[in-house]
Amino acid sequence: MDIGIDKIGFYVPKDYIDIVELAKRRDVDPNKFTIGIGQDKQAVPLPHQDAVTMGASSADSILTDEDKKDLGMLIVGTESSVDESKSTAAFLMDLLDLPEDIRAYEIKQACYGATAGLQTAYDFVSLNPDKKVLVIATDIARYGIKTPGEVTQGAGSVAMLISQNPRVLKLNHESVYMTKNVGDFWRPTFSKTAFARGKFSNEIYVEFFQTLWAKFQKKYDATADDFSTMLFHIPYTKMGTKALRTLEGKVSDEKYAELTEHYQNSIKFSRDVGNLYTGSLYLGLLSYLVNGAKANENVLMFSYGSGAVGELFSAKIQPGFEQVIDKQALIDMLNNRQKITIDDYEKIYQIEYKNDTIVDPSTVSDKFYLSEIKENERIYKKMK
Ligand code: COA
Secondary structure, three states, X not given: OOEEEEEEEEEOOOEEEEHHHHHHHOOOOHHHHHHHHOOOEEEEOXXXXXXXXXHHHHHHOOOOHHHHHHEEEEEEEOXXXXXXXXXXXXXXXXXXXXXXXXXXXXXXXXXXXXXXXXXXXXXXXXXXOOOXXXXXXXXXXXXXXXXXXXXXXXXXXXXXXXXXXXXXXXEEEEEEEEEOOOOOEEOOOXXXXXXXXXXXXXXXXXXXXXXXXXXXXXXXOOOHHHOOEEEEOOOOHXXXXXXXXXXXXXXXXXXXXXXXXXXXXXXXXXXXXXXXXXXXXXXXXXXXXXOOOOOOOXXXXXXXXXXXXXXXXXXXXXXXXXXXXXXXXXXXXXXXXXXXXXXXXXXXXXXXOOOOOXXXXXXXXXXXXXXXXXXXXXXXXXXX
16 A cells, blocks of 8 residues: 655745844854855744644644544644643644544654654554645744754744645655664753754754665665665754755766755745754755655655654656646745844844733734733634
8 A cells, every 4th residue: 555645835924134234233154154064044923823733834834624524533743842841732623623533642752753743643544544734843943043053943844645646746655764862962851042053953964864774775786776766854954954965976976966856845944934943854855845856756755854864765746746736836935024123123023922921913913923922821822
C-alpha cells in the first residue's frame, strides 16, 4: 500500500523584517546575514499568535469536512507549546471542528518532532488504511534580540494530511535514524528563548548527515544517483548547504550540480520566512514542490532535531501533485505580507501577555487568535 502526504498547507505570520535592515541595525556586514547565514526576511509573530493559532491556520488551509470525517489521529510537533501539560493538539480540536473519536497529542524533540509525527502517521495508516492522520509542525524560533542566533529566528506552521494513495509525496519506507545525547541546543522550561552552541550544532548536524547517509547507502545498496533531490532541515539555509557540500567530489560533478540546483529551489521559501524549527524540512519540501519539482522524482529527506535525533528517509513525488497544491495562494501569502521596522519588531518582541489579558478582536487580522488569558488559561477564538 502506498502511504504518504496527500495534502500539505502552510501558514506564515503577516509581518516580517528585512534581514539587511537587521544587519545594519546590528552593525554587521549585510553579506554575513544574506550570504554567510543565507537569509533574506524573517517572519515576526504578533503577541496573539502562537503555536496553537499558527497550527490552526495551516491545517485550516487544507482540511475539508470529508477529511475530518476520515481522521484517526492528530499529531502536533512543536517545541513552542503554550502549556506544559495540555497538548497543542487538544486546543486545536474546537478551533478546527475535529471529531472527538481521534487520538490527538503533541510530540517534542526539537526540530525532529514533525518527522516523528510523520513516521507514526505512516504506521497508523498501515494498520488503518481507511483512516487519515493530520500532522502539524508549528513553532516560533526565538533566540533573543542582539544574540548571535537572532538572525536565525522565524515563525510559521506546516500541516500535512497523511493517507493511503497520497497525491503529493509517497514515503518509500526506506529510513535510517540515530539518537545521541548532545548539548547543541536547548530551551529550559523557564526560558522563552533558546540557548545554542551554534557552531557545535552545525558540526553535529553535518556529522549526523554523513553517518546516516553512509548507513542509508549500506542498508539499501543506494547511491546519490538514485536521487535527483536532497531536502534538508534548514533552520537557516546555510546549514543545509553545509551538509550538501559534504557530497562535493564524492558524487559526479553532474549529480552535484543537479542536487545543488534543486537545493536552491528548496530554500526559496525559507530564505523569506526564517526558522520554523520542526516545520523547516517540510517548508523546504513545499518550496521545492512549488519551484521546480517533477513527478516521479526520488527525494532523500534529512530531518534533524538538536539534542539530538536525526533521520534520513526517501520519498517519491507523485504524478499530479501540482493539482493538489495551490501554488499561487502560497506565493500570494508570501508576497502579501508587510515589512515592519526593526524598532517595531523590537517592541513586539517585548510584549508578553499575562493573566487577565483580553485581546481586542479589531486589532486581529487572522482567522485564529488568542482571545484572552483568564485564570491563567489561554482561550482561543476563530473569527466568524
Ligand atoms: N560576507 C559573507 N559571509 C560572511 C561574512 C561576510 N561579510 N562574515 C561572516 N560570514 C560567514 C562566515 O564565514 C560563516 O560562514 P561558515 O559558517 O560557512 O563558516 C557565517 O557567515 C556565519 O559567521 P559566524 O562568524 O560563524 O557567525 P556567528 O558567530 O554570528 O554565528 C550561528 C552564526 C549560525 C552559529 C548563530 O547564528 C547561531 O548560533 N544560530 C543558531 C544555531 C541553530 O539554529 N542551531 C540549531 C539548529 S538545528
